[in-house]
Amino acid sequence: MSTPLLTRxxxxxxxxxxxxxxxxxxxxxxxxxxxxxxxxxxxxIVLLVIPLTQTFYWSFTDFTGYSADVKFVGLSNYHxxxxxxxxxxxxxxxxxxxxxxxxxxxxxxxxxxxxxxxKFFGRNFVRSVFFFPAIxxxxxxxxxxxxxxxxxxSGVLNSVLQSLFHAxxxxxxxxxxxxxxxxxxxxxxGGAGWHAMLYLAYLQSIPADYYxxxxxxxxxxxxxxxxxxxxxxxxxxxxSNFLLMTGGLKVFDLPFTLTxxxxxxxxxxxxxxxxxxxxxxxxxxxxxxxxxxxxxxxALVAVAQLWASRRIERxxx
Amino acid sequence: MKQRRxxxxxxxxxxxxxxxxxxxxxxxxxxxxxxxxMAKSPLALPTSLFLDxxxxxxxxxxxxxxxxxxxxxxxxALLVQLFVGSTAAYAMAMRASRFNRIFGALLLLxxxxxxxxxxxxxxxLLVGAELVDTLRGLVIIYSGxxxxxxxxxxxxxxxxxxxxxxxxxxDGAGPxxxxxxxxxxxxxxILVTVGIFQTMGIWNDFITPNVFLSSPEKSTLVLQVYRxxxxxxxxxxxxxxxxxxxxVPMVVFFVLTQRHIVSGLLAGSVKS
Numbered sequence: 001m002s003t004p005l006l007t008r009x010x011x012x013x014x015x016x017x018x019x020x021x022x023x024x025x026x027x028x029x030x031x032x033x034x035x036x037x038x039x040x041x042x043x044x045i046v047l048l049v050i051p052l053t054q055t056f057y058w059s060f061t062d063f064t065g066y067s068a069d070v071k072f073v074g075l076s077n078y079h080x081x082x083x084x085x086x087x088x089x090x091x092x093x094x095x096x097x098x099x100x101x102x103x104x105x106x107x108x109x110x111x112x113x114x115x116x117x118x119k120f121f122g123r124n125f126v127r128s129v130f131f132f133p134a135i136x137x138x139x140x141x142x143x144x145x146x147x148x149x150x151x152x153x154s155g156v157l158n159s160v161l162q163s164l165f166h167a168x169x170x171x172x173x174x175x176x177x178x179x180x181x182x183x184x185x186x187x188x189x190g191g192a193g194w195h196a197m198l199y200l201a202y203l204q205s206i207p208a209d210y211y212x213x214x215x216x217x218x219x220x221x222x223x224x225x226x227x228x229x230x231x232x233x234x235x236x237x238x239x240s241n242f243l244l245m246t247g248g249l250k251v252f253d254l255p256f257t258l259t260x261x262x263x264x265x266x267x268x269x270x271x272x273x274x275x276x277x278x279x280x281x282x283x284x285x286x287x288x289x290x291x292x293x294x295x296x297x298x299a300l301v302a303v304a305q306l307w308a309s310r311r312i313e314r315x316x317x
Numbered sequence: 318m319k320q321r322r323x324x325x326x327x328x329x330x331x332x333x334x335x336x337x338x339x340x341x342x343x344x345x346x347x348x349x350x351x352x353x354x355m356a357k358s359p360l361a362l363p364t365s366l367f368l369d370x371x372x373x374x375x376x377x378x379x380x381x382x383x384x385x386x387x388x389x390x391x392x393x394a395l396l397v398q399l400f401v402g403s404t405a406a407y408a409m410a411m412r413a414s415r416f417n418r419i420f421g422a423l424l425l426l427x428x429x430x431x432x433x434x435x436x437x438x439x440x441x442l443l444v445g446a447e448l449v450d451t452l453r454g455l456v457i458i459y460s461g462x463x464x465x466x467x468x469x470x471x472x473x474x475x476x477x478x479x480x481x482x483x484x485x486x487x488d489g490a491g492p493x494x495x496x497x498x499x500x501x502x503x504x505x506x507i508l509v510t511v512g513i514f515q516t517m518g519i520w521n522d523f524i525t526p527n528v529f530l531s532s533p534e535k536s537t538l539v540l541q542v543y544r545x546x547x548x549x550x551x552x553x554x555x556x557x558x559x560x561x562x563x564x565v566p567m568v569v570f571f572v573l574t575q576r577h578i579v580s581g582l583l584a585g586s587v588k589s
Contacts, residue, residue, distance in 0.1 A: 032492040033411050037420070040405035040467060047461040048427050051438030058437075121327040122334075129334040132341060135571045136564045137521035137539045143546055144560050147553055148340055156343065160360075189337065250431050253523045257543065271433045271524070278437040279528055287437055295434040302429045 052295075059288035066282065077289035087290060089265035090273035093180060097255070097269070098248030100184045101191065102241050108192040109240065113199035114229060130193030138190055142257030145186045149173050149258075173259050176266040183255050183267050190254070195240050202236040203229070234312055242305035249298050270294050348558040355554055370558040377548075380562060382534065383541040390452050390537060391519045394459035398515055399508055402466030406504075407496050410474045411482075421471075427464030435461075436528065443529060450531050458525055462518070466511050473507035474500070513574045520567060538563050 059077055063070045081087050116127055133141060148156040149172040158169040173179050206229070214224050252271035255261060261268040270290065278287030339360075347355045348370050349363035374380065409421055439458060440449065448454035481503070485495050501508075526540040536544060542563050549556040571578070 029486075029492050030412060033408055036404040036408035036411075036492070036496065037417070039401040040424070040463060041420075043401055043460055043463050044424060044427060046442075047439065047458070048430065048435060048464070051435035051442065052426075052430060054438035054441075055434055115326060115330060118323070118326060120323060120330065122331045126330045126334040129338040129341075132338070135517075136567050137523060139521070139523035139539050140542055140560055140563060143542060144340065144344055144557070146546075147556065148343070159356075189340075193337075246431070250433060252433075257523070274433050274436060275524075275528060279440050284437060291434045291437065295430055298431050299429050 055288045055291050055295075057288075058284045059292045061285050063284040063288075064282050073285065077285045078293070080286055081289045081293065084286070086265050086268060087273050087277075087286075090261075090268040090270050093255070093265075093267055094249060094251060094270045096180065097184060097187070097251055098245055101187045101248050102244040104184065104188045105191045105195050105244055106237065106241060108188060109195035109199055110230075110233065110237075112192060112196040113203055114225065116196060116200055117203045127193075127197075131197055132193070133190040134194035137253070139253040139257045141190055142186070142254045145182075146173070146258050149182050149186075151175075174263050176263060179259050179263060179267050183258055186258060187251075187254055191244070195244070198240050199233060199236050202233055206232050235309065238305060238309050238312060242301065245301045245305075246298055249294070249301065344557045345561055347554050348561050350554055352552065352554055370554050371562070374555060374558045374562060378541065378545050378559060379534075380538070380541065380559070383536045383538045384566070386452060386535060387520060387537040387539075390455050390459070391516055393452075393456045394462070394519050395512055395515055397456060397460045398463040398466045399512060401460060401463035402470050402511070403501065403504065403508065404496065405463070405467045406471040406474050407500050409471055410477075410479075411492070411495075424464055424467060427461070428468060432461070432524075440528065449529055450535060452535060455525060455529055455537075458529065459519055459522075462515055466515065469511050470504060470507055473504055477503055510577055513577050516570070517567070520570075538566075 060072055060074060061070045061077075062073050112130065116123060116130075150156070150158070151169065151171040151174040152158065155169065155172070157172065161167045162169065171178060172182050210228055210232075211224060214228055219227070250271060251269055252275075255267045255269050256272055259267045261272050274287050274291050274294070277283040277290070343360065346360070346362060349367050351367060351369075354364070354367075405424075409417055443449040443454045443457070446454075448457065482495055482499060485499050490498070521539060522537075523539045523543065526537045527543070530536060530540060533544070542559055545559060546556065549559070
């Protein structure tokens, strides 16, 4: 990308007479041009560099937000983060959620996209319904699902199960394991359609001839899926999973509105941990240490994705 | 080889879609029922056009005010994001000095670092500037999204025919004129795409208002719903009604911009 840019700015001027005048004009234009970087530099420094540095610095101190007497405490905050039960619980559930949603959404979205790529009666309806949960705020969907999954006998799901099978009531959101599963299932419900759209967009760019040739060569539908569709979808799988992983690590809205992180700390997330200990309890050092670890985790996923997509590009193209 | 339209696919997929859509159907249908009717037959269609729930929600929950708050914040934040993102992309495209390239690489940091990592210092920053619990403060926090916009706009600008800009420059147009008269109209398609995605992101955001806003009269829509849940903990039809009302603007927005969303989904994901 940088080579064409270079040739543009360093293109020789057409006439020497004009060149002399334009040296001035160019210098003036260049500085005026750099003015356009001021807004983004401001945003970058004020909203990113300074706060990130502060987070990093506070993670080594016992800063509480009130006393001016800030002591350097080395790695003890990091040690506390990795031994504090609530933070460990947040770390554990966030990882489980990230991996669980990534695997399940991928497993649902790819077949869904393959089917949606075929012509059938009612396709637009099916597509709209699956995509719909991506439109409203996930926080509101979490609240609505809270009503549906209410552990009381009067909860929607429980009353339906009661009237149909005389079963329950089940403690959907008040049992540790069930609550974790519920959060993940709702997340899959909310995300599968969106990711299916992503896959669908890639599927539609695969030339139909490939399938014709495969059919003529006698490949079964199964073979076509595993040896043609899936390999061609690899770039989409990398991107979709990158979004799922980073989104999963950052998750907050859904567990918070659905279960408030409970029962106990069973659906507690890293983000909720940072907000609670940092903003509400003023344990800045501890929350910052967690935030630093969190930043590295997200950066790691991002770098891995970049590396993977580079490799794939090289192999496919 | 023509693909056959399989009736089995239709039946299976429509059944699946109904299963996935049941919660939505359930929410909408119960807003037209009384609590007794809902308890008795939760999935049936309403027997009469019962609108009391809607009337009650409008009387008790200040949805109009939170709608306006959300609208103001979304528009202001969006304008800031698009302005900052497009000016930066323009500057980078016009001059590929070493400084600019290094700075561009540094901006990737803004792409990778999650908002949560800077949340606590930003909270203290807004407290210090007495901007916490104000809509202006919220807009400031959202302007961080400009870096994301920058990357998408920059990718688009780098594919534009540069001769147009060069021609304008030879004709004596200054950098500001070129930006305003030539580049901005040229990049309108990407501004629309980015704008739509950012609008949905800001409008639907929960974490930022939840952390930075405390006064009830400054609530955004999503926050308002979250805070009103307690009031309706036993009155489910009322809660469902509130949810439906809050979903309406986003659904309308989606229907109007659907085209761009599906194409942007591909463009955005390929770029990121």
